[in-house]
Amino acid sequence: xxxxxxxxxxxxxxxxxxxxxxxxxxxxxxxxxxxxxxxxxxxxxxxxxxxxxxxxxxxxxxxxxxxxxxxxxxxxxxxxxxxxxxxxxxxxxxxxxxxxxxxxxxxxxxxxxxxxxxxxxxxxxxxxxxxxxxxxxxxxxxxxxxxxxxxxxxxxxxxxxxxxxxxxxxxxxxxxxxxxxxxxxxxxxxxxxxxxxxxxxxxxxxxxxxxxxxxxxxxxxxxxxxxxxxxxxxxxxxxxxxxxxxxxxxxxxxxxxxxxxxxxxxxxxxxxxxxxxxxxxxxxxxxxxxxxxxxxxxxxxxxxxxxxxxxxxxxxxxxxxxxxxxxxxxxxxxxxxxxxxxxxxxxxxxxxxxxxxxxxxxxxxxxxxxxxxxxxxxxxxxxxxxxxxxxxxxxxxxxxxxxxxxxx
Amino acid sequence: xxxxxxxxxxxxxxxxxxxxxxxxxxxxxxxxxxxxxxxxxxxxxxxxxxxxxxxxxxxxxxxxxxxxxxxxxxxxxxxxxxxxxxxxxxxxxxxxxxxxxxxxxxxxxxxxxxxxxxxxxxxxxxxxxxxxxxxxxxxxxxxxxxxxxxxxxxxxxxxxxxxxxxxxxxxxxxxxxxxxxxxxxxxxxxxxxxx
Numbered sequence: 001x002x003x004x005x006x007x008x009x010x011x012x013x014x015x016x017x018x019x020x021x022x023x024x025x026x027x028x029x030x031x032x033x034x035x036x037x038x039x040x041x042x043x044x045x046x047x048x049x050x051x052x053x054x055x056x057x058x059x060x061x062x063x064x065x066x067x068x069x070x071x072x073x074x075x076x077x078x079x080x081x082x083x084x085x086x087x088x089x090x091x092x093x094x095x096x097x098x099x100x101x102x103x104x105x106x107x108x109x110x111x112x113x114x115x116x117x118x119x120x121x122x123x124x125x126x127x128x129x130x131x132x133x134x135x136x137x138x139x140x141x142x143x144x145x146x147x148x149x150x151x152x153x154x155x156x157x158x159x160x161x162x163x164x165x166x167x168x169x170x171x172x173x174x175x176x177x178x179x180x181x182x183x184x185x186x187x188x189x190x191x192x193x194x195x196x197x198x199x200x201x202x203x204x205x206x207x208x209x210x211x212x213x214x215x216x217x218x219x220x221x222x223x224x225x226x227x228x229x230x231x232x233x234x235x236x237x238x239x240x241x242x243x244x245x246x247x248x249x250x251x252x253x254x255x256x257x258x259x260x261x262x263x264x265x266x267x268x269x270x271x272x273x274x275x276x277x278x279x280x281x282x283x284x285x286x287x288x289x290x291x292x293x294x295x296x297x298x299x300x301x302x303x304x305x306x307x308x309x310x311x312x313x314x315x316x317x318x319x320x321x322x323x324x325x326x327x328x329x330x331x332x333x334x335x336x337x338x339x340x341x342x343x344x345x346x347x348x349x350x351x352x353x354x355x356x357x358x359x360x361x362x363x364x365x366x367x368x369x370x371x372x373x374x375x376x377x378x379x380x381x382x383x384x385x386x387x388x389x390x391x392x393x394x395x396x397x398x399x400x401x402x403x404x405x406x407x408x
Numbered sequence: 409x410x411x412x413x414x415x416x417x418x419x420x421x422x423x424x425x426x427x428x429x430x431x432x433x434x435x436x437x438x439x440x441x442x443x444x445x446x447x448x449x450x451x452x453x454x455x456x457x458x459x460x461x462x463x464x465x466x467x468x469x470x471x472x473x474x475x476x477x478x479x480x481x482x483x484x485x486x487x488x489x490x491x492x493x494x495x496x497x498x499x500x501x502x503x504x505x506x507x508x509x510x511x512x513x514x515x516x517x518x519x520x521x522x523x524x525x526x527x528x529x530x531x532x533x534x535x536x537x538x539x540x541x542x543x544x545x546x547x548x549x550x551x552x553x554x555x556x557x558x559x560x561x562x563x564x565x566x567x568x569x570x571x572x573x574x575x576x577x578x579x580x581x582x583x584x585x586x587x588x589x590x591x592x593x594x595x596x597x598x599x600x601x602x603x
Contacts (some may be wrong), residue, residue: 059572066557067581071588102437232467232546250494341437342487342498344468353487357473365584370469370487378549407572 023047031060035138035393038403044392051392054381058374062407069367073333074100075174077367081354082168084369085405087130090116090123091347093172095354096367098253099343100174103336103358106308110255110297112176117255118189118292119162119171120345121285125196126155127348128278128285132203135275135397139216144206151199154192161185174334175309176302190293196286200279207275217271221383221395225269231382232375235350237399240277241269247346258295259288271398281348308334333362342370349373349400369408373401410495415440418462418497425459426451441498449484449501450538456488456497457543464488464497467544472554476584480504482560484537503560506533536561539568557582 024045031041039060045053065084069077081096082089094116101108108116133148156166162181163169171177181189207213223231225241238245246263248256264280266273303309310329311322328334336358344353350372357366380399384392410418412435419433419442429448434441444452456464469487486499539562540547551562552571559580562568570577579586 059570059574062572064581067586067588070584105437229466230545232544234468245491250491251496339436340473341439342469342485342496344487351468353469355469355471355473355485357475365475366473366582368471368473370471374549374553375546378546 024052031057036396036403037134037401038406040396040401040403040406042392042396044389046389049388049390051384051387051389054384054392056377056380058377058403058406060407061403065408066367066369069364071363073362074336074364075329075333077364078172078174079168079170081367081369082170083404084408085347085349085352085371085373085402086167087402088123088127088348088352088405089168090119090172091345091352092369093170094120094254095343095345095347095352095369096356097172097174098345099341099354099356100336102341102343103339103356104174104308104334106175106303106305108176108303109300111180111299111301112303113255114292114296115177115181115301116172117259118289118296119159119177120254121288121292122155122158122189122192124285124348125282126152128282129155131278131348131397131400132275135394135400136207136213138393138397139213141207141210141213144203147199147203147206151196158185158189158192161188173302173309175305176300178302180301186293186296189289193286193289193293197283200282200286204279214272216391216394217275217398219268220271220387220391221274221398222268222270223379223382227382228269228379231379233350233379235346235348235372235376236274236277236281237350237376237379239263240266240273242267247344247351251344253345255292255295256288259291261285261288261291271394274398335360335362336364344370347372349402349405350376369405371405371408373403373405374408377401377406410440410497411435412440415442415497418442418456421459421462422452422455425455439496439498441500443500443502446484446501446503446537449486449499450540450543452499453486453488453540453543456499462490463492464490464495466491467540467546468496470540470544470547470550470554472558472560472582474558474582474584475502482535482558484554484560486540501537503535503537506535532559534559534561536563538563539565541565559583 024047027044027046029042029044030036031039041057043055043057044051065080069080072080077096078093081092084092129148129152133145136144159169160166162185163171225243228238228241242265244263244265249263261284264277266277306325311325315322316326338358338360340357342353342355344351352372353370355368356364359365376399383395415433415435419430422430426448429452430442430444432443456462466489467486468489472482472484475481480502482503484501488497539551549571551565552568554560555562555568556570556573557580
């Protein structure tokens with residue numbers, strides 16, 4: 001009978017009583033949970049369905065990549081760092097290669113700059129597609145996943161065509177790119193860049209008038225712009241709050257100064273704006289790819305400095321110097337004079353910085369990545385506290401953390 | 409980036425307001441850096457953040473490096489951005505290692521009184537520096553990361569615990585004298601059960 005009364009006591013009018021504040025329940029979400037987009041653990045204090053306090057616990061996929069890089073020669077670090085943020089691997093490569101190129105003061109040829117720009121933007125679309133598919137899935141829009149991954153597969157096909165690998169391509173080298181694009185790549189890539197805005201329009205048709213999606217995203221997870229800046233948040237999250245800060249425009253690197261593109265910004269800074277900004281960025285990235293293909297300069301795709309760059313394969317059987325250079329580069333690697341460089345680029349998630357400290361040997365003394373997911377995750381508490389559990393999951397998806405990058 | 413003369417101008421202005429805080433400047437590979445006295449780092453960061461006309465108010469990255477065998481050995485780097493002028497500047501605070509307690513103090517670096525130290529988790533003496541979380545809330549996780557990997561204590565940090573390594577981990581893995589590999593596997597269930 002007493003149990004029965006307890007059941008009756010838990011009627012809806014009890015939920016409405018104002019003094020339910022003492023009923024705080026701590027729930028552990030993750031670390032293995034599909035909605036956390038990786039191995040992220042959230043310790044959440046719940047009051048009914050409201051999130052009152054939240055502590056993200058990270059470190060579950062820490063693999064010590066930064067430490068391992070200290071034991072690798074410079075060119076062997078490249079495939080290692082790609083595996084940090086496993087969705088935007090080209091960006092990881094560019095951050096490291098760009099930092100080393102600045103350390104050794106090596107200018108990369110114009111064609112390499114354009115090729116890198118093309119692949120970075122393809123990767124940006126790829127990353128946003130993974131984000132859109134999985135986040136819409138969190139909000140119940142299952143079909144989005146199939147549509148997004150259909151286009152993602154086309155990008156992976158392009159990567160495979162040019163680099164031989166679908167993921168973790170190791171395409172960027174210190175001095176340029178490892179190989180020129182194959183015959184037929186340009187046409188296929190151009191077709192994709194023309195098709196992509198149409199596809200983005202289709203995604204918008206699916207989501208923009210979807211009542212469930214709109215009510216789940218509009219007005220949810222708002223953090224003011226000033227607070228985001230204090231928390232060091234960059235990328236689409238910051239731009240959705242109305243701050244037009246994009247490193248592609250701010251600091252000139254690669255072929256971005258010659259490209260004509262816009263920085264999409266939001267007004268409110270809620271989850272809907274975050275979605276709008278990323279979707280608009282996909283269209284802008286397609287425009288950049290088209291322009292870069294139009295203006296793709298002829299010429300070498302990698303610098304011609306034999307101290308740092310592998311000689312062409314064909315020369316190895318005819319030139320003794322090339323053979324020696326090849327041998328030296330493959331066995332020992334190249335040495336870098338002591339110095340330190342911090343080089344940052346705009347990754348799909350914000351400022352991706354790479355700090356490389358050289359001590360004069362053939363191995364870096366320190367490789368540090370300023371990962372945007374790691375820093376952006378600090379804003380998650382303020383996005384989610386005071387909202388429903390379901391909105392916390394939505395906000396986490398819209399934050400788009402990649403735990404491989406967070407933990408490194 | 410401020411160019412080399414611009415960097416000297418900034419240094420001169422800081423020198424006027426906080427004399428002696430900036431020890432040196434370096435302009436290397438088009439990157440400007442201020443090498444500051446670790447005990448005055450907050451003064452310099454506050455000046456750079458709040459001085460009208462400068463406003464380096466966005467801390468994009470805080471990380472550390474181990475310069476072993478150079479002395480002083482550690483450095484904490486603050487990468488600041490001035491978003492109005494679109495300039496970057498690096499503030500670097502060099503920290504000497506604390507000699508192990510009871511060891512010979514003969515090789516104490518001259519000209520430097522005993523470095524500021526803090527007692528770490530295992531009673532170990534650790535180098536320390538003021539936390540800049542008050543100035544830049546973004547530094548919270550990054551200072552924890554530096555503590556986690558280098559054992560540099562940030563005085564005044566609200567919650568200075570390990571962030572990526574397990575809480576009960578012993579050692580400071582990113583130090584240069586910490587060996588690579590040789591980490592014991594912590595999941596031993598199958599090994600014990602099936603041999």
